Amino acid sequence: MKKILACMLIGILLLTLFAGCGGGKSFGTEDKEPAKAEQSTQNEETKNADQDTGKPVELAMTSWRTEDAEGWAKINEAFNKQYPNIKVKFNPVKNTEYDSYLQAALTSGKAEEIIMVRSFDAGKRLYDGGYLVELNEAVIPNLKDMPASTKMPFSTEDGKIYAAPEGLVYLGFLYNKKIFESNNLNKPETWDEFFKACEVLKSKGIIPIAQGAKDSWTLEELLSGPIIMPFVGGEEWKQKLIKGETDFLDAGFVKHLEVINKLKDYFPEGYEGIGYTDQQQMFISEQAAIYPSGSFETFYLKKMNPDLDFGCFATPVQNKGDKRWLNANVSFGYGINKNCKNMDAANTYVNWLVSAEGAQMLGDTVVGFYSRHPEVRGVADEQASEWLTYLSPQSDNVMITWTYQYLKKQQPDVGTLTSEAVSKMWIGDYTPQQAAQHIQDGMKWFFDSIKK
DSSP: OHHHHHHHHHHHHHHHHHHHHHTTSOSSGGGHHHHHHHHHHHHHHHHTHHHHTTOOEEEEEEESOGGGHHHHHHHHHHHHHHOTTEEEEEEEOOTTTHHHHHHHHHHHTOOOSEEEEESTHHHHHHHHTTOBOOBOTTTOGGGGGSOHHHHGGGBOTTOOBOSEEEEEEEEEEEEEHHHHHHTTOOOOSBHHHHHHHHHHHHHTTOEEEOOOSSSHHHIIIIIIHHHTHHHHTTHHHHHHHHTTSSOTTOHHHHHHHHHHHHHGGGSOTTGGGOOHHHHHHHHHTTSEEEEEEEGGGHHHHHHHOTTOOEEEEOOOBSSTTSOOOEEEEEEEEEEEBTTOSOHHHHHHHHHHHTSHHHHHHHHHHSTTOBOOOTTOOOOSOHHHHHHHTTSOTTOTTEEEOTTTSSSOSSSSOHHHHHHHHHHHHHTTSOOHHHHHHHHHHHTHHHHHHHHO
16 A cells, blocks of 8 residues: 555656646647747847846937037936936037047947937938938837928938938028117118128128138038028929929029129128138127028027127028028937947937927027927027027928038039039139039939939
8 A cells, every 4th residue: 555655646746747847738840939039029028128227227328519518407307217227428529620530439349228310311322321210100100290391401312211300490680689779870771781781780890691711511511502592492492402393593693603702892801711610609709680590599699798799580581572591400309329329228218309309409509590390380589589589380491401411422412512602603613504514423323313
């Protein structure tokens, strides 16, 4: 009897052991799919391990806007309150060194996870080089709220988005309110009024316009970009240009060069050697009354001279009653480095930046930059708000800077040619008509490309 009980106990123990090894399932093909599902779950858990366990995920964003560090600290602090496990550091680089820095960092695999991307061809080159991930509404749901026109500067021709759009700036003219008021001048509406104001200022020994010729990019972006609009018809003309339906010999285009040529009569003495930072300082120190620039200067100007009382005005029109255009530049978008090791965290951060809350914070803290998010209707800063007063109710008077779209794919690009043409016009080597011909001849590659 004892032997029988002993055998029964041994049998029960063996069955228990086998049951434990098999997990209650028979061996065979049925076990393969659950094993895959288990592996998938483990991969997902590993992927999100840092966030799930409360361990902070660290991201870094690079930018060419060193002057915005204070604003981005506030933005990242607000983000971190909602996502305490994701820390973001803002790593800006001097604007003149940004492009070379970024290229070297991306090539070496040491670039930041979030990249401030320039619009149009400059940004697209990063995507074509394999450095940026494609973005869509599956990973960045808030993209659905952004207007198609805002996404376009960060999209390929077949509609792939490589940066979440943000950072719109407006360009035109800044003016010193105190100087204008003391000389009984009003903000000019027409070009005739503009030049009459310049004559008054010049007669009083005041530098009318803080502008030089040393930094060629200012001739393209700060002069030609805003000034061209009333003479060619704004955005409609630009769309015709990139389709090959008009060219640089257009009468309106030549007319805008005539105006740029006339401006030099009101520049500081020795303007040929005056650069961008000199222009800034002339306006900051209240030596000059008018500064061709944009909203992006607002924070810096206020910081450098808190007592500077300045305002802005959009590009004057030819005749009163004409449509008044407002020049805009989609300055930057948020791209994600393809080598990012915390992709979920990067997606979360970028998605928050282009939310209504993130977009509003950009406008309120990085003063002079705006979002096209439909729920953002205004900004806190008084000077930054003034630019928005020039927007039509439907925002149909905005022209994105004409030199950016499709016209910088190869050398000589339209920006280089425009700066060359203006410089030669100012020293008397070119008439405005010859300056236009210089640009037309140099852009032969573009017109040839759209005929194919």
